[in-house]
Amino acid sequence: MQNKVGSWLIGLIIYAIVEILSIVACYLWLKDLFDIFLLIFLVGNGALAVVTLISYQRDRRQRVLAISQILGKEGQEVLQIGRLGLMTYDDDYIITWTSELFDEYQKSLISQKLLKAIPGLRVLFNGEADEVEVEYEGSIYKVIRKDNAQILFWQDITAIANLRNEYQENRVVLGMVHMDNYADIAQAENEQVIATMNANVRQPIVEWAKDNNIMIRRLRSDRFIIILNEKKYQELEEEYFPLLDSIREEAQKVNVDITLSMVFARGTNDIRVLNDMVNNLTELALSRGGDQVIMRSYQKEIKYFGGTSEATEKTSKVKARVLASSIRELIEKSPRVFIVGHLDIDFDCMGSMLAMSKMAQLYCREVYVLTEDVSIDNQLQEALLRFWDSIADKHNFISESDALLKAEEEDLVICIDHHHLGLCSTPELVNEVKKMIVIDHHRRGESFYVRPTLVYVEASASSSSELVIELLEYQMKTINLEAFEATLMLAGIIVDTNHFRVRSSSRTFEAAGLLKVKGADSSEAEAFLKDSFDDFENKNRIYSYAKIINDTTLVASVNDDRIYNRGIIAQAADDLLDVKNIETAYVIAKSGASSFNISARSRGIINVQVVMEKMDGGGHFSAAGLQRENTSVKKLEEELLQVLKEGRNESNLIN
Secondary structure, three states: OHHHHHHHHHHHHHHHHHHHHHHHHHHHOOOOHHHHHHHHHHHHHHHHHHHHHHHHHHHHHHHHHHHHHHHHHHHHHHHHHOOEEEEEEOOOOEEEEEOHHHOOOOOOOOOOEHHHHOHHHHHHHOOOOOEEEEEEOOEEEEEEEOOOOOEEEEEEOHHHHHHHHHHHHOOEEEEEEEEEOHHHHHHHOOHHHHHHHHHHHHHHHHHHHHHOOOEEEEEEOOEEEEEEEHHHHHHHHHOOOOHHHHHHHHHHHOOOOOEEEEEEEEOOOOHHHHHHHHHHHHHHHHHOOOOEEEEEEOOOOEEEEEOOOOOOOOOOOHHHHHHHHHHHHHHHOOOEEEEEOEOOEOHHHHHHHHHHHHHHHHOOOEEEEEOOOOOEOHHHHHHHHHOHHHHHHHOOEEOHHHHHHHOOOOOEEEEEOOOOHHHEOOHHHHHHOOEEEEEEOOOOOOOOOOOOOEEEEOOOOOOHHHHHHHHHHOOOOOOOOOHHHHHHHHHHHHHHOOOOOOOOOHHHHHHHHHHHHOOOOHHHHHHHOOOOHHHHHHHHHHHOOEEEEOOOEEEEEOOOOOOOOHHHHHHHHHHHOOOOOOOEEEEEEEOOOOEEEEEEEEOOOOOHHHHHHOOOOEEOOOEEEEEEEOOOHHHHHHHHHHHHHHHHOOHHHHO
16 A cells, blocks of 8 residues: 555656746746736646645545544454455446555556456456456455445455365266277187287276376276376366277277277266266266267266267177067066157157067067057058058057056056157156166167166167067067068168168178068068159259268258158258268258258268267267257258367367
């Protein structure tokens, strides 16, 4: 405060000297009446300036004196010890006075614009917060604005903030590293290959942990548990987890198909909670096909990184055999079985539902297929009409309302071709019945059915029909499908693999072969999928909106306000991949009165599921999408382009 008083006195003295010199000069060269008036003006002006400066300084001293009188000497000492300060400002947000807390800084804040001098205070004046933390001259302050008064209360919390940051940086993060396919490959290879694989693929994981000061312990041949702190995790996230790429490259050098799944749990110091989170995240990562990082903060949403490789085919069929037995036991213990599909039922979903209906009938249960009052793909509807008499004779089709009247707690619901309640065609029934089986081939997302009894989600499968036909083969009794049922399943596989061009493994062709044995007619399946002239016209209209983005991506934003069938939107996206040098294709169109769809397709190099998940959609590695209400094609296009732009800067995200 003494420095501020001294500066005002020096200014006052300099001004007085200038005024005196001006008066003397006028006196010496006084010649006429005009000079007399000039002299009077200078004397008056000087007197007025002196009075103003003295008055301002007196008011300032009185303000300081008033605070001193209120707080007392002890109060002032408390302010100094507690690093507390006060600041006042006028109606123009000009700083008019500061307490002793600010005297330690070389520059004075008085007469400066408040928000220009300290921009961090802006949130206090636009209603965003009642208090704020700001950094000023290397120190951190908590600032509170007093309501209905032009005063700010400051508290130096630098020491507390540093301790808080240190605490946050050292919070425990628990993780798991799983080597995808390691166990399957190790069972089939000789000792020399296994030794090479361990040296080139497994050992680098241990060295990576050592280089990053991460504690690592092997739980089994293909799995490690790791412990690190929050600061190290943040560094890994900023680098987009380069270990995934390096292990994939090393595996390719020794000609083995191994990738990494890494999961991290954080946000709490309860080790038991972190352990449960890690176990759940590991299951989720493996069900999504591996080759990715999944992170979850306690009580927050899951975050995904990576997923650049298509889920690989499982070499062992033991899992399918065990699950087939478990499904049989659940069916036998249930009085009634309800089979439900997703919204807008397609060939894959319907064929799988009918096959599961046949399985349940084999064990003499009451079986109901819920398709009434449910939206069905147009091409599928035409196919069903051709065989409706035979189909209706072999299966019981009912609506959700009728099913709710029949359902009891001990009954069983089998959910086909989806694992998300938001996609279910009969959500009320699913919530009513306690026992549930989920069979799906899409990569599992964060949203999942609550407490399913049995889950068979296999991201490496081409379709649900592929999974279901295997389950039928492992039953104790032979299940004879009708020819039209097998043909519907084959049509489902053809659609989901885009005529066996994507997501087709050896087991996909085995499933197609089994369906052929059971009477599936491939020519008839192809006939089911032929377009009507209206569909042909709509597809060509969609193609006309396509434009190339980034050389390898096509985006068709259909802005004509027409309503397009979802199946046509998906088929158009598939067809756009036939364009030379195109790796991904997106079709955005209106699909209902207030609903809009995006269908995303990939040749298998770029994961379009990750792109759609960032827009709250989902799907498969090379076939994904979303549906959103009350938006527009233009808004969805802008959001998609922004996600693609961000993805180009995150090589582990989508490319």
